[in-house]
Amino acid sequence: MLLKELSNANGISGFEDEVRDLIKSNIPSYRTDILGNLISSKEGKGLKVMLAAHMDEVGLIVRDIDDDGYVLFKKAGGIDDRVLMAKRVVIGKNKIDGVIGSKPVHLLKKEDLKKVVEYNKLYIDIGSENKKETEKLVKIGDPIYFATKFKENGYNFIGKALDDRVGCSIILDMLKKDFSFSLYGAFTVQEEVGLRGARVVAHDIDPDVCIVLEGTFASDTPDIKEELQIPKFGEGPAVTIADRTVICDPKLVKFFEDTAEKNNIPYQIKRPFTGGTDAGAIHLTKRGIPSGVIALPSRYIHSPASIGNKEDYKNMKNLIYRILERIESEKGDFYGH
Structure with missing residues (x-):
């Protein structure tokens, strides 16, 4: 197909x-x-x-890399912040795997649980230990894609x-x-x-x-x-x-x-x-x-x-x-x- x-x-x-x-x-x-x-x-x-x-x-684009090696991003197209947390992504031509991360739910204050985390407070974790290590794999301006694979599902399809x-x-x-x-x-x-x-x-x-x-x-x-x-x-x-x-x-x-x-x-x-x-x-x-x-x-x-x-x-x-x-x-x- x-x-x-x-x-x-x-x-x-x-x-x-x-x-x-x-x-x-x-x-x-x-x-x-x-x-x-x-x-x-x-x-x-x-x-x-x-x-x-x-x-x-629609997708994301790398805007910066912080000192701990986390990838910061901007949105490319209209994406609701609510759908971003904990999603798998791939970055750049080499399709570096990552996960969109945020503060663990266990560490949130009660009032924070009722709020949507804005995208500029999220980050992508590729598993590296520092900025230098991330910069070997990712650069500012790299495109970021959702790591979703197409699947037929009965009368429907998902992708x-x-x-x-x-x-x-x-x-x-x-x-x-x-x-x-x-x-x-x-x-x-x-x-x-x-x-x-x-x-x-x-x-x-x-x-x-x-x-x-x-x-x-x-x-x-x-x-x-x-x-x-x-x-x-x-x-x-x-x-x-x-x-x-x-x-x-x-x-x-x-x-x-x-x-x-x-x-x-x-x-x-x-x-x-x-x-x-x-x-x-x-x-x-x-x-x-x-x-x-x-x-x-x-x-x-x-x-x-x-x-x-x-x-x-x-x-x-x-x-x-x-x-x-x-x-x-x-x-x-x-x-x-």
Whole structure:
């Protein structure tokens, strides 16, 4: 399962090399730009359709090493401090093993037990005895990744970086299909720190339409009110109407919905104005690019481990294919072109 390999690959923002190399090994032709975006295309006639997914994942980066050899870090991307304590990580190209540590619970004051430990009070223990020993293995600026391995679990799968290796894996599948229009697969960098790669790649390709493939949160957990449990796990891919970075083109949203309904593909609408995606940068490029977002709802994204649903993944892949198939059949009539 290619998704397994993609999930297991390491690539925080700005350090996407391992993910990029894996994707390169699964496509016949490609090019990269200055920022590191990876672009693969199948040239055709008429429309230029771009599928976009980001390669980077949330993680950490080394900011300092203290005198006792502990590694101090900053966050790369949006991570809740609550999910960091006692997690296994690997550091740098040599994947030095470590554990995120904090003061033992036995030594905490009663009032401290009710507080979340802020990340700048945590540290990574790699088992070295002093700063000099750590500096032989780790340097400031090294990327830090969660040491989570992908696993299939019945109807579901568990792994890190489902946001957005899910999108990358589906684009790779779509690039194996043949269409008469020009299809571009854009694997972007630095989405998690400001949609940076998407700005460059959209300006480069200048597509007629863009579909962003994403991983989003599933909110049907016990600590969320039922009326706010949108999207839900196991009820199909989520179509975005609006998030904090984009109001998706209404005609494109309707096109997605109609395609799903005509093909009996379950889908749901993502809760408006939550999160952000590469579409936020892409839709503002040049004269404006009609952009839409379809995402896999996953529990616990932006953490060391997320859970995805196999049926949701299958239905998302099918919906993307049916959308491209419909663009093919409607040719110039698609989206008023």
